[in-house]
Amino acid sequence: MNELRHTTRFPSAAAEVVGALGFAPGRYGVAPRRLPDWTRRQIPDPGFDFVVGMTSGVRVAVTTGASAIELELAVIGIAPGGLALVELVVDGERLDAVSIPADEQTLLAADGSSTQERPPARVSFRLPRADRPTSSVELWLPHTTAVELVALRADAPFEPPRDTRRVWLHHGSSISQCGEASGPTRTWPAIAAARGGVSLRSLGFSGNAVGDPFVARTIRDHPAEAISIEIGINVVNGDLMRRRAFAPVLHGVLDTIREGHPATPLVVLGPIPCPSLESMPGPTVIDPATGQAASAGNVRELDRGAMSLGTVREVLHEVLSSRSDDPLLFGLDGRELLPEAEVGDLDDGLHPNAAAYERMGRRFADYAFAPGGPFSPSAAPRS
The missing domain is CATH 3.40.50.1110 (SGNH hydrolase)
Incomplete structure (x- = not known):
């Protein structure tokens, strides 16, 4: 993979976390949440609070001409043996997926205590070089776990998505x-x-x-x-x-x-x-x-x-x-x-x-x- 000289850490002005309406500070980065921060004191129990942090439908989106991209993230799961997938979508087409197995995840018990601590993982993708200079790239985060986003790296500059969809x-x-x-x-x-x-x-x-x-x-x-x-x-x-x-x-x-x-x-x-x-x-x-x-x-x-x-x-x-x-x-x-x-x-x-x-x-x-x-x-x- 080419040298990934372009890096941003989360939260980032260069990469949008689509579907995250808030963020919580984490040990390694920031944890996307699917409700705004003001709701947190109204959430009635820890189970619901964890579900809000699960990243179903959440993705990191950029516009870039890169041929290689890497996402660093910590994965927090509750199911021993469960897999977490990060999927690559380029210009609306799903092209690849990388799994983070349970032995690379931090696992939590029902009471929120940690039963297994793991550092952030890195998932890397090759991107097709299209005729146009840039592509819309989305990295869909696991729908089965919570995550902490640490950094995004690529071998070419990237900027927030230009998404005009409804x-x-x-x-x-x-x-x-x-x-x-x-x-x-x-x-x-x-x-x-x-x-x-x-x-x-x-x-x-x-x-x-x-x-x-x-x-x-x-x-x-x-x-x-x-x-x-x-x-x-x-x-x-x-x-x-x-x-x-x-x-x-x-x-x-x-x-x-x-x-x-x-x-x-x-x-x-x-x-x-x-x-x-x-x-x-x-x-x-x-x-x-x-x-x-x-x-x-x-x-x-x-x-x-x-x-x-x-x-x-x-x-x-x-x-x-x-x-x-x-x-x-x-x-x-x-x-x-x-x-x-x-x-x-x-x-x-x-x-x-x-x-x-x-x-x-x-x-x-x-x-x-x-x-x-x-x-x-x-x-x-x-x-």
């Missing part, structure tokens, strides 16, 4: 963070964004798509030409609220988003199937004998306002119907992305596998970005 901001659960996807560019939102020709901002937070006000305010305040929220499964998983609370919470989320985006297409995506929760309330547990998701709830609690996924879908329909005067508000049943006939691809009974995420991304793109779809370029003016 921004699509998506919020959801683990079904949107997509830890089971085969790589960071293969989550269903990333696949849909690539097919739709838009720039993704991913607020997919495993276990934490429940209508938190600070998330709604983040969406309200972030520039976007298309917005979607996937909501329902975590409300039931955690048995977090009753039907009485869920409808006004959803109204509140939509009202808050509309304060900042009165004329932006907004899709509300309901839950995909989960057989154990379709007619049972939460909380959800994983059966240690089978590894399958199961309901630990009491069916009699449905009469007292507890919610199954069937109940969630009813409330979503009622709320969206009551807001029919909003012509840019759309509802999409999650079963359109993953039909009930495909629940065999929920390997743990809850989360889609990599093949299912691929189909979900294509289906969402066909729905949202096709001519006449909610996110087609002619759908609405920018807000």
Whole structure:
């Protein structure tokens, strides 16, 4: 590899960390976070705080004529044996991937304590030399871990990206963070964004798509030409609220988003199937004998306002119907992305596998970005 004479350390004015809305100081560099810094004191528990630092949908982006580039980063994981991938995308085309195995990651226990300390790793890529003098280069960070960004090096100068694509901001659960996807560019939102020709901002937070006000305010305040929220499964998983609370919470989320985006297409995506929760309330547990998701709830609690996924879908329909005067508000049943006939691809009974995420991304793109779809370029003016 040619000498990498051009170097910048993070945070950097020469390289944009797309999808990071804040940064936390780390031991070696800075840790990208997918919510703004002001939200941190409102995040209710360490698990959610760690998920915000997981870099699903986050990438380092530059414009450069380099033929070689190297990213130095520390990888922080929670799964022994898990792999973390950094993927290279040049001018919109995925060209390569480098894995950082678990023995090169710092690993954390559930309480946040370190069980394995590792220094930063370096991932290097060869870049094609195109006819044009510069290319758009994105290094997609692992969707399965958190990271600390240390430095970026190349054998030619680089500068921030010149990206004129529309921004699509998506919020959801683990079904949107997509830890089971085969790589960071293969989550269903990333696949849909690539097919739709838009720039993704991913607020997919495993276990934490429940209508938190600070998330709604983040969406309200972030520039976007298309917005979607996937909501329902975590409300039931955690048995977090009753039907009485869920409808006004959803109204509140939509009202808050509309304060900042009165004329932006907004899709509300309901839950995909989960057989154990379709007619049972939460909380959800994983059966240690089978590894399958199961309901630990009491069916009699449905009469007292507890919610199954069937109940969630009813409330979503009622709320969206009551807001029919909003012509840019759309509802999409999650079963359109993953039909009930495909629940065999929920390997743990809850989360889609990599093949299912691929189909979900294509289906969402066909729905949202096709001519006449909610996110087609002619759908609405920018807000």
